């Protein structure tokens with residue numbers, strides 16, 4: 001009975017690691033609990049950084065669990081033994097501060113290039129006169145309690161013009177080209193979460209923000225619709241904030257734009273022409 005607690009405590013890292021491995025390697029019943037399918041160009045870098053951090057944490061988790069269990073195993077309750085109190089060990093404290101510090105700085109340096117690509121370097125386009133400019137957003141995403149409103153730039157590719165159109169909770173985007181989306185919130189904090197594109201961006205009311213990514217056609221399943229979620233608890237209907245992402249080939253996307261252009265501006269004109 002004396003050593004019962006050491007065994008119980010050691011079960012924690014064993015179970016934790018076991019569950020993680022079952023999930024990562026897709027073992028029943030945890031086969032769909034690891035990262036969702038990656039359909040973006042930069043997804044593999046983000047997943048690599050994620051896995052690297054998981055490994056570091058996993059090793060520390062198992063290590064500390066082992067030390068705890070071994071200490072409990074080696075020193076079970078003994079009524080004749082008196083506890084000793086330690087008032088710190090400077091050398092030890094320096095060691096366990098410096099090692100995590102070095103690891104953290106290492107992770108920071110390692111991922112800085114991904115962060116820069118994902119959050120700082122918005123894609124640029126070369127203009128006719130040879131100068132470059134920030135790529136304009138293809139869609140404006142407006143979050144509100146409780147849904148997503150997508151404003152499409154339309155055929156002219158420019159937001160805020162008369163051919164813009166709006167769809168509720170439906171985001172259609174072309175694949176294999178860099179895309180920029182503009183993000184806004186109408187009311188409270190929301191978070192635009194495209195799991196499959198490894199995009200998560202908080203939306204702050206009153207602030208205009210941007211996210212960019214490339215959907216890789218080779219990575220998507222045909223006719224598959226992907227989830228758009230809100231990752232910020234924003235009120236009672238938060239769980240209902242589900243949008244749908246429809247990746248499309250370039251030509252299908254053009255068709256989609258034309259169809260919506262017709263719906264909005266064209267039918268009246270066409271009817272007039274036919275008469």
Ligand SMILES: [Cu+2]
Pocket residue numbers: 189190191230231232233234235238241
């Ligand atoms: Cu929300």
